[in-house]
Amino acid sequence: MAQDKKQVEQITDMEVDFAKWFTDVCKKAELIDYSSIKGMFILRPYGYAIWENFQKILDGKFKETGHENVYLPMLIPESLLQKEKDHVEGFAPECAWVTYGGSEKLEERYCIRPTSETLFCEHYANIIHSHRDLPKLYNQWCSVLRWEKTSRPFLRHREFLWQEGHTMHATAEEAIAETEQMFNIYADFCEHYLAMPVVKGRKTDKEKFAGAEATYTVECMMHDKKALQAGTSHYFGDGFARAFDITFAGKDNQPHHPFQTSWGVSTRLIGGVIMTHGDNNGLVLPPRIAPIQVIIIPVAQHKEGVLEANQAVMNRLKAAGIRVKMDDSDQSAGWKFAEYEMKGVPLRLELGPKDMEKNQCVLVRRDNGEKSFVSLDSIEETVQAMLDAVQQGLYDKAKKNLDENTYACSSLEEVKERMSTQGGFAKTMWCGDLECELKMKEEAGVSSRCIPLEQEHLSDVCPVCGKPARHMVYWGVAY
Amino acid sequence: MAQDKKQVEQITDMEVDFAKWFTDVCKKAELIDYSSIKGMFILRPYGYAIWENFQKILDGKFKETGHENVYLPMLIPESLLQKEKDHVEGFAPECAWVTYGGSEKLEERYCIRPTSETLFCEHYANIIHSHRDLPKLYNQWCSVLRWEKTSRPFLRHREFLWQEGHTMHATAEEAIAETEQMFNIYADFCEHYLAMPVVKGRKTDKEKFAGAEATYTVECMMHDKKALQAGTSHYFGDGFARAFDITFAGKDNQPHHPFQTSWGVSTRLIGGVIMTHGDNNGLVLPPRIAPIQVIIIPVAQHKEGVLEANQAVMNRLKAAGIRVKMDDSDQSAGWKFAEYEMKGVPLRLELGPKDMEKNQCVLVRRDNGEKSFVSLDSIEETVQAMLDAVQQGLYDKAKKNLDENTYACSSLEEVKERMSTQGGFAKTMWCGDLECELKMKEEAGVSSRCIPLEQEHLSDVCPVCGKPARHMVYWGVAY
Numbered sequence: 001m002a003q004d005k006k007q008v009e010q011i012t013d014m015e016v017d018f019a020k021w022f023t024d025v026c027k028k029a030e031l032i033d034y035s036s037i038k039g040m041f042i043l044r045p046y047g048y049a050i051w052e053n054f055q056k057i058l059d060g061k062f063k064e065t066g067h068e069n070v071y072l073p074m075l076i077p078e079s080l081l082q083k084e085k086d087h088v089e090g091f092a093p094e095c096a097w098v099t100y101g102g103s104e105k106l107e108e109r110y111c112i113r114p115t116s117e118t119l120f121c122e123h124y125a126n127i128i129h130s131h132r133d134l135p136k137l138y139n140q141w142c143s144v145l146r147w148e149k150t151s152r153p154f155l156r157h158r159e160f161l162w163q164e165g166h167t168m169h170a171t172a173e174e175a176i177a178e179t180e181q182m183f184n185i186y187a188d189f190c191e192h193y194l195a196m197p198v199v200k201g202r203k204t205d206k207e208k209f210a211g212a213e214a215t216y217t218v219e220c221m222m223h224d225k226k227a228l229q230a231g232t233s234h235y236f237g238d239g240f241a242r243a244f245d246i247t248f249a250g251k252d253n254q255p256h257h258p259f260q261t262s263w264g265v266s267t268r269l270i271g272g273v274i275m276t277h278g279d280n281n282g283l284v285l286p287p288r289i290a291p292i293q294v295i296i297i298p299v300a301q302h303k304e305g306v307l308e309a310n311q312a313v314m315n316r317l318k319a320a321g322i323r324v325k326m327d328d329s330d331q332s333a334g335w336k337f338a339e340y341e342m343k344g345v346p347l348r349l350e351l352g353p354k355d356m357e358k359n360q361c362v363l364v365r366r367d368n369g370e371k372s373f374v375s376l377d378s379i380e381e382t383v384q385a386m387l388d389a390v391q392q393g394l395y396d397k398a399k400k401n402l403d404e405n406t407y408a409c410s411s412l413e414e415v416k417e418r419m420s421t422q423g424g425f426a427k428t429m430w431c432g433d434l435e436c437e438l439k440m441k442e443e444a445g446v447s448s449r450c451i452p453l454e455q456e457h458l459s460d461v462c463p464v465c466g467k468p469a470r471h472m473v474y475w476g477v478a479y
Numbered sequence: 480m481a482q483d484k485k486q487v488e489q490i491t492d493m494e495v496d497f498a499k500w501f502t503d504v505c506k507k508a509e510l511i512d513y514s515s516i517k518g519m520f521i522l523r524p525y526g527y528a529i530w531e532n533f534q535k536i537l538d539g540k541f542k543e544t545g546h547e548n549v550y551l552p553m554l555i556p557e558s559l560l561q562k563e564k565d566h567v568e569g570f571a572p573e574c575a576w577v578t579y580g581g582s583e584k585l586e587e588r589y590c591i592r593p594t595s596e597t598l599f600c601e602h603y604a605n606i607i608h609s610h611r612d613l614p615k616l617y618n619q620w621c622s623v624l625r626w627e628k629t630s631r632p633f634l635r636h637r638e639f640l641w642q643e644g645h646t647m648h649a650t651a652e653e654a655i656a657e658t659e660q661m662f663n664i665y666a667d668f669c670e671h672y673l674a675m676p677v678v679k680g681r682k683t684d685k686e687k688f689a690g691a692e693a694t695y696t697v698e699c700m701m702h703d704k705k706a707l708q709a710g711t712s713h714y715f716g717d718g719f720a721r722a723f724d725i726t727f728a729g730k731d732n733q734p735h736h737p738f739q740t741s742w743g744v745s746t747r748l749i750g751g752v753i754m755t756h757g758d759n760n761g762l763v764l765p766p767r768i769a770p771i772q773v774i775i776i777p778v779a780q781h782k783e784g785v786l787e788a789n790q791a792v793m794n795r796l797k798a799a800g801i802r803v804k805m806d807d808s809d810q811s812a813g814w815k816f817a818e819y820e821m822k823g824v825p826l827r828l829e830l831g832p833k834d835m836e837k838n839q840c841v842l843v844r845r846d847n848g849e850k851s852f853v854s855l856d857s858i859e860e861t862v863q864a865m866l867d868a869v870q871q872g873l874y875d876k877a878k879k880n881l882d883e884n885t886y887a888c889s890s891l892e893e894v895k896e897r898m899s900t901q902g903g904f905a906k907t908m909w910c911g912d913l914e915c916e917l918k919m920k921e922e923a924g925v926s927s928r929c930i931p932l933e934q935e936h937l938s939d940v941c942p943v944c945g946k947p948a949r950h951m952v953y954w955g956v957a958y
Contacts, residue, residue, distance in 0.1 A: 033605060035552045035598070036559060037589065042602055045547035045617070052548065068524035069531065073514045073638055074553075074591075074622060075575075080515060096554075097579040098591070101626035102572050110516065112553075112577070112591070119514070123521055126512060138524070142622075143553060147580035159552055 011342075014280055018224040019152075025274055026153040029283040029343050039151030039158035043267070046343065049291035050270055051161060055141065057193055057289070058163065058265070061185050067137040067165060072119045074142070075110040080118050084243040087117060090210020094146040096158075112145040117211065117236075117262055120166040121244035124258075128168060130249050134258060135178070136168040154271030155228075155479050162266035168258040170250070172237065175259035179235040182263040183216040186231035194269065195286040195394040196220045196276050197402050198230065199425070199474055201450025206437055209262075213237040219449045219474065221402045222275035225423035227449050227476040230272055233263035271479070276398050277367075283344030284366055286394050287387040294383060295340040296326040297333060299352025310351050313361065313379060320380035322387070341366060346390045347383065367393050406474075408456075411463045415475060416444040425449065425476045429469030431462035439464050446475040490821075493759055497703040498631075504753055505632040508762040508822050518630030518637035522746070525822065528770035529749055530640060534620065536672055536768070537642065537744070540664050546616040546644060551598045553621070554589040559597050563722045566596060569689020573625040575637075591624040596690065596715075596741055599645040600723035603737075607647060609728050613737060614657075615647040633750030634707075634958050641745035647737040649729070651716065654738035658714040661742040662695040665710035673748065674765040674873035675699045675755050676881050677709065678904070678953055680929025685916055688741075692716040698928045698953065700881045701754035704902035706928050706955035709751055712742035750958070755877050756846075762823030763845055765873050766866040773862060774819040775805040776812060778831025789830050792840065792858060799859035801866070820845060825869045826862065846872050885953075887935075890942045894954060895923040904928065904955045908948030910941035918943050925954040 011028060014021035026032045031047030043051065059069075075098060082088045095111035113119065124136060145159045165182060169175040183200070190196040199219045208215035212234035220228045238257035241247075247255040277284040287293050294317060298310040310326055317324040327336050340348060350362040361379070364371050367390050374382045405424025409415045415426045426446065430436060437448055451471045462469050490507060493500040505511045510526030522530065538548070554577060561567045574590035592598065603615060624638045644661060648654040662679070669675040678698045687694035691713040699707045717736035720726075726734040756763040766772050773796060777789040789805055796803040806815050819827060829841040840858070843850045846869050853861045884903025888894045894905045905925065909915060916927055930950045941948050 033602060036556055036601060037552060037554055040552035040554060042552070043550040045549055048548050048550055051550075069527050070524055071522040071527055071530075071622075071640060073516060073519035073521070074624070075516055075519060075638070077515055093581050095581065096577045096589075098575045099578045100576040100588075102574065109579075110575075122515060123512060143550075145553070159554070161550060 011280065011282060014223070014278070021278075021280075022271075022275060023153055025278055025282055025342075031270070031274075031283075032153045037158070039148065039156070041153055041157055043161070046291060047270065050273075050285070050289060051267055053289045053291065054265075054269065055163075058185075058189060059141075061189070062139050062163075062165065065137075065181065065185070067139045067167075070138050070140055071142070072116055072123065072140060074113050076113055076116075076118055078109045078111065080122060081111060083118060083121075084211050084240050087211035087240075091115065091146075094148055096145050096147050113142075114144055114146045115262075115264075116140065116142075116144075116164055117166065117240060118244075120262075121240050121246060124168055125244050125246045128246055128248050128258060131170050131251055133248060134168060134170045135174065137165075137178075138167065139163055139165040154267055154274070157267070160266050160268065162264050164264045165262060167261045168241070168246070169260070170248070170256070170258060172259045175237075175261050176235055179214070179216060179233045179261045179263070182261070183218065183231070183233035186218050186233065186263070186265055189265075190218055190220060190230050190269075191395065193286065193288045194273050194276075195391055195398060196230065196272060197395065197399040199402075199450060199452055200454075201452040201474065203232075203450060204437060204448045204473070206434055207448060209234045211236065211239065213239065217450050219476075220272055220276065221398075221405065221425065221476075222272070222479070223278070223401065224275065225401070225405050227425065227478040228268070228272045228275070229449075229478060230269055231263070231265040234261060236260040236262070277394050278344070281338075282342035284394065285344035285346060287346040287391050290344065290346050291323065292325045292340075292343070292345045293322055293387055294324040294347045294349055295336075295345045296324060296349045296351070297336050297340075298326070298328055299333065299350050299355070301328055303353050305356065306351070306353060309356050313349065313351060313376065316380055317383060320384065322380070322383060346387055349383070365390055365393075367397075408458050409463065410459055412440065412443055415440065415446065415463070419444055419446055419477070423477065425474045427456070427458065427472055427474050428463050429458050429461065430471050430473040431465055431467045432470040433462075433465065433467075436462055436464035440475060444475070445477060447478055449474040449476045449478065490759065490761060493702070493757070500757075500759075501750075501754060502632055504757055504762055504821075510749070510753075510762075511632045516637070518627065518635070520632055520636055522640070525770060526749065529752075529764070529768060530746055532768045532770065533744075533748065534642075537664075537668060538620075540668070541618050541642075541644070544616075544660065544664070546618045546646075549617045549619055550621070551595055551602065551619060553592050555592055555595075555597055557588045557590065559601060560590060562597060562600075563690050563719055566690035566719075570594065570625075573627055575624050575626050592621075593623055593625045594741075594743075595619065595621075595623075595643055596645065596719060597723075599741075600719050600725060603647055603720075604723050604725045607725055607727050607737060610649050610730055613647060613649045613727060614653065616644075616657075617646065618642055618644045633746055633753070636746070639745050639747065641743050644740070644742045646740045647720070647725070648739070649727070649735070649737060651738045654716075654740050655714055658693070658695060658712045658740045658742070661740070662697065662710070662712035665697050665712065665742070665744055668744075669697055669699060669709050669748075669751075670874065672765065672767045673752050673755075674870055674877060675709065675751060676874065676878040678881075678929060678931055679933075680931040680953065682711075682929060683916060683927045683952070685913055686927055688713045690715065690718065692718065696929050698955075699751055699755065700877075700884060700904065700955075701751070701958070702757070702880065703754065704880070704884050706904065706957040707747070707751045707754065708928075708957065709748055710742070710744040713740060715739040715741070756873050757823070760817075761821035763873065764823035764825060766825040766870050769823065769825050770802065771804045771819075771822070771824045772801055772866055773803040773826045773828055774815075774824045775803060775828045775830065776815050776819075777805070777807055778812070778829050778834070780807055782832050784835065785830070785832060788835050792828065792830060792855065795859055796862060799863065801859070801862060825866055828862070844869055844872075846876075887937050888942065889938055891919065891922055894919065894925065894942070898923050898925055898956070902956065904953045906935070906937065906951055906953050907942050908937050908940065909950050909952040910944055910946040911949040912941075912944065912946075915941055915943035919954060923954070924956060926957055928953040928955045928957065
């Protein structure tokens with residue numbers, strides 16, 4: 001057992017150094033590896049399998065709501081990127097530039113897409129002519145590149161995988177409804193699949209997407225009480241459509257500019273799952289997105305009939321649609337327990353000769369370590385119910401963390417004090433002025449996370465300047 | 480009908496100008512659009528949906544055979560690309576180079592991956608230590624970039640979507656078996672899903688992949704009798720493993736180099752489908768990969784009960800797992816017929832008031848225009864059987880084209896003559912010398928397509944030099 005224990009001991013204690021614990025888990029659970037370029041990570045099979053599960057669920061929801069997938073080029077000519085002023089200012093500083101094709105210097109530089117609004121607009125200008133061509137509801141699964149200085153597995157990659165939806169509508173109302181619909185799909189995905197409770201709101205002007213009129217955001221609280229922006233949905237009005245000269249003939253036979261949205265989530269969500277649910281034994285995965293939901297470990301597998309009995313249980317669970325794996329390798333039981341705990345498999349099923357005699361097996365929950373002896377008679381239902389219990393248990397625990405660490409403050413001083421001792425989300429009123437937002441950042445070290453859709457009236461005045469308050473805002477320290 | 484007819488007339492006649500017909504179909508069937516960078520194309524929803532169907536089928540086959548998906552960075556440092564001599568010589572001339580990150584000049588240039596052998600090798604060097612770590616059976620779905628001078632939809636993109644498998648094995652035998660297994664999966668996919676009969680063989684040294692010991696290829700014949708290389712599978716021996724210093728401790732506790740394969744197919748296969756099955760009315764899609772298998776067109780849809788009856792048939796087909804769409808828009812029937820013919824939908828189902836009285840509907844096959852009146856009683860089985868018939872019909876027609884245009888030749892002169900009049904595949908013996916291969920190219924304008932696995936003994940000598948023959952080779956003009 002010395003060696004088995006060592007495997008676990010190699011992870012930093014999360015209460016000692018959360019950042020180090022996080023990268024340890026990413027490496028030891030074999031989610032990620034480093035490449036020779038700083039900030040460009042390798043998604044290993046186990047990490048990629050989580051992303052594939054995200055894709056399957058989200059892609060289904062996108063298609064149910066009428067979206068179609070497309071693929072646009074990865075390169076953007078510099079002149080195209082420059083067509084929308086705010087947008088280029090936001091993204092140009094972190095573009096990677098292609099200047100040579102083979103041995104020839106290019107006449108114009110191309111950047112690797114940091115996001116594809118400009119490419120979609122160029123395409124839309126070609127294919128949108130009449131109100132009959134609207135809406136266009138497109139989505140793209142791809143990688144994007146942002147040449148950032150700092151990097152961290154999942155949270156900040158120079159290259160990361162994501163999906164980017166880009167839609168065009170005949171009216172502003174339709175576009176706003178689309179922005180909200182996709183934002184709600186993200187919130188639902190976080191809560192019901194990732195077991196991550198969310199705060200839904202709009203970004204302040206300072207924090208919104210470059211070129212957007214409004215950015216809706218889904219904010220989550222991690223185990224260390226820092227905030228993670230989990231997904232965003234943007235409403236553009238007709239700003240890009242004007243810049244790219246996209247017009248359609250309306251039912252009135254007059255030319256109009258269409259109204260636009262974009263929305264995206266990325267592999268960063270995997271980082272969110274790790275930091276929300278993980279513990280000192282490693283990863284803890286919500287069953288609905290776990291590549292392996294149940295790991296079967298035969299006990300005394302050399303004894304007659306044990307492997308066959310385990311195989312039979314595996315086949316039954318598989319037939320019930322449960323993602324199950326059996327490890328009958330020659331590693332020790334202790335090693336296997338540590339290995340699948342590290343990988344966050346929601347349930348462990350043990351079955352040995354004594355259990356066989358009693359027509360039972362052992363189930364151990366990853367989230368709380370609870371051990372039960374259960375009958376094999378309706379093992380499919382028992383396992384499914386326990387997976388649901390793990391899913392709900394993870395959500396409840398995360399919700400408790402969010403609720404206990406969200407509090408109202410009535411002065412900048414109070415925000416500063418609570419933040420330095422407790423962290424989490426401080427909620428205050430706000431006048432809406434950029435100066436007060438900047439002052440909050442400067443003095444209390446927090447950024448505005450969002451203006452929640454569910455507003456509360458905490459007081460009449462902005463705690464920074466004392467002028468009349470316009471909104472309630474959540475503040476926090478963000479990844 | 481004048482306008483409906485016009486839609487069809489806008490395609491160039493395939494017998495007049497096949498290349499023009501091909502690009503017309505790509506555009507008019509809404510598979511593709513051009514972007515502002517030459518050679519970088521947009522995959523529109525209908526084109527991308529075909530690719531998604533390919534992915535679903537192939538990804539299933541890869542996983543069934545034990546492969547796992549991963550994602551590696553899109554950029555390769557120049558020094559990494561240079562580690563394997565033959566490989567860099569093959570690819571460096573068509574690399575796109577990133578030289579700036581934001582406003583900073585990079586210390587080393589990075590190329591956008593033209594293929595990822597070097598990246599996989601770098602990763603494998605990190606994660607392969609013991610024979611227990613083998614085999615590694617990885618696959619990646621991504622886009623790659625090759626800065627070529629000429630371009631053509633699907634056939635030659637500067638950026639294209641593909642999958643690249645990269646595997647490592649403890650022995651040469653295992654690696655060769657893997658190379659052959661994946662090559663057979665490709666051949667099976669072409670024949671059973673794309674209805675494209677194949678010639679299976681090995682590439683000559685001249686034509687094999689840069690850095691490979693052997694390249695297996697699946698060659699298909701297009702409607703214009705030119706060849707399309709549909710998929711390749713490479714065996715590398717331990718050449719890359721040596722260059723990248725990848726070693727593992729064997730069961731003998733000694734260090735060994737592992738043996739490697741890679742294999743890939745791309746969106747080029749969509750080009751193959753178009754050029755194999757298309758006709759002067761547009762695209763013709765094999766049912767197994769068609770995004771829409773059956774288009775339902777209600778007849779006299781304003782009459783009472785017609786839409787409901789059509790909807791009911793659609794629901795029954797959907798429930799039977801058939802991909803079906805109903806077009807009840809206000810376009811004319813003629814417009815709809817032309818539209819879905821252009822898009823290559825395998826079956827058209829028409830149902831109007833008279834059919835309803837007789838409990839029947841009309842089915843029209845896209846491949847041969849055959850029209851049948853069939854009972855609604857077991858419409859699911861009838862439609863499925865007819866889809867199978869279309870699938871088989873397309874295969875048979877393509878097989879006939881391949882067989883009728885493949886012929887043995889006994890002299891260079893004969894190859895030259897048959898090629899200029901008939902085209903297709905000439906088969907001859909070959910001594911194995913590069914000079915004779917080059918002479919065949921120079922004088923008859925053909926390249927070696929492959930050394931077929933199924934060898935025939937046509938004569939004892941090479942028709943070019945008269946020396947003893949070693950192989951039978953297929954020659955042709957390739958895309």
